[in-house]
Structure formats: C-alpha cells, structure tokens
Amino acid sequence: MSRTIRLLPPSVSRTDAYLECVADFAGASMDGSGIVDPREAPVTGAAVAELVAARLAEEDPATVLAQGWVHCTSRWIVDAGTDEMLGFIATRHRLTPYLLEQGGHIGYSVRPSARRQGVAFAALELALADAEELGIDPVLITCDEDNHGSRRTIEKAGGRLEDIREGKRRYWIGDGRRQQA
Incomplete structure (x- = not known):
C-alpha cells in the first residue's frame, strides 16, 4: 500500500497529531525531528509550541544558531487523505564536518505503524525537490549500516553509495561537486 503524503512546516495546530506520532515511536530514535534524545521529546502542548518555534527559527537564515548547528528546514510528514502525522524529515542547508561524516543533508523517520507503505x-x-530549490547539489544522505529499509529507500531515490564510515552508509544523490572531509 502506498500513501499520498505532504510535507508541512511544524505547527502548534497539529499538537495532538504530533504527540500521537511521538508516542508511536515509543522512545526510539526520531531522525529528522530535531529531537536528539527521544526521552526528551515534548509531552505537553507548551513543550510542542517551544519545539515548533525552534524548528521554524532554524529555517530562517537570519537566525543566529549555536556553534556547530546549521540552518535546517524541518517538515512533518502528513497523510494527504487522513491528515495523520506519519513522521519527520529535515533538510540541513549545509554540512559541518560531523554531518559530512555521519548525518548528511537529509534525515528522516517514519512512525512504526506507517512503515513499509511507501x-x-x-x-x-x-525533500529532494526542496533541497534542489535550496541549491543543495549533490545531497548526502546517511543511514545506519543495518537499516535495510532506509538503505532501500535511499537507493530507490537514486542514492549512490560512496562508502561506509563508523557504521553509517553514505549516499550521494545529484551530480554537483561533493564536499570533501
């Protein structure tokens, strides 16, 4: 089964859907959500509002970010038919040395109950179309070496494996000049 989805900016109007989605992850990693430690995921409306404000600020090039952070476009993955929140995806506007090695430009995760549905x-x-609009070419996407679902997804999208570093498979999509470590 394949679903039609939309990528929407984070919004407090979707707080209930957000909390339901986070609960589905049950403490597992939520790549692309902006949450580094799943145990610190917002559980109240006020905390979701803070997260939404932070994610939207990170997208604005005028925002001064903490050392080591980069501007990032965060989106919530939403089912176009049911409006159910299905996950997270984030496009980082440039690579730091760490992102070049481990994180890549795009990170994403789909809630467990919506996996294997396209x-x-x-x-x-x-997100690749959004990256193109931002002038990001090529795009680096990484996944854990043992994440076979993400591996298939990236390869289906045209990802070409460059190498594996510290347990991360590193794929490039696009023909532009690659940033070097």
Missing part, C-alpha cells in the same frame, strides 16, 4: 520514499522525493 511513506519514507515519498517524503524523501519531496
């Missing part, structure tokens, strides 16, 4: 591929295709 959601990750559809979201990645939309």
